[in-house]
Amino acid sequence: MRSVLVAAVALIDADGRVLIAQRPEGKPMAGLWEFPGGKVEAGETPEDALIRELDEELGIHVKAACLAPLNFVSHRYDDFHLLMLLHVCRRWDGSVTGREGQALKWVKPLKLREFPMPAADLPLIPDLIELF
Numbered sequence: 393m394r395s396v397l398v399a400a401v402a403l404i405d406a407d408g409r410v411l412i413a414q415r416p417e418g419k420p421m422a423g424l425w426e427f428p429g430g431k432v433e434a435g436e437t438p439e440d441a442l443i444r445e446l447d448e449e450l451g452i453h454v455k456a457a458c459l460a461p462l463n464f465v466s467h468r469y470d471d472f473h474l475l476m477l478l479h480v481c482r483r484w485d486g487s488v489t490g491r492e493g494q495a496l497k498w499v500k501p502l503k504l505r506e507f508p509m510p511a512a513d514l515p516l517i518p519d520l521i522e523l524f
């Protein structure tokens with residue numbers, strides 16, 4: 393089975409809310425709310441990939457030193473295996489903007505369950521709740 397390595401992040405604002413982004417129409421899992429991030433490409437570290445994706449998707453600049461590992465998930469979807477590394481980040485430069493037209497929401501961790509998320513993400517919610 394194809395294996396995909398994804399680096400993702402819970403950006404946390406001053407009010408303790410987490411940023412989620414809605415997957416656009418036309419993509420697999422369209423409409424679900426996810427943590428920003430994406431696939432780690434050949435030659436990249438997970439941190440490199442995340443820094444690149446945050447620039448492309450949200451227009452913000454993040455330093456590797458501001459990315460703290462929180463947990464990972466190993467999840468078998470029907471057609472691929474996902475290994476996703478979730479980081480936490482509270483510091484960035486620039487203002488968060490949906491540069492790819494995606495909807496964005498800042499959500500308290502206790503409210504994350506109100507938003508439909510990919511199956512792989514659900515076990516990560518308690519980790520975010522425990523941060524506070």
Ligand SMILES: Nc1nc2c([nH]c(=O)n2[C@H]2C[C@H](O)[C@@H](COP(=O)(O)OP(=O)(O)OP(=O)(O)O)O2)c(=O)[nH]1
Pocket residue numbers: 396398399400419420421425426427428429430431474476510511512513
């Ligand atoms: N960024 C992110 N991806 C997630 C999460 N949960 C989850 O199952 N995924 C999956 C969806 C995708 O299969 C993969 C991330 O890949 P991606 O967003 O870079 O790529 P994509 O599927 O949109 O496809 P493509 O544009 O690269 O062709 O990880 C999550 O919380 N954040």
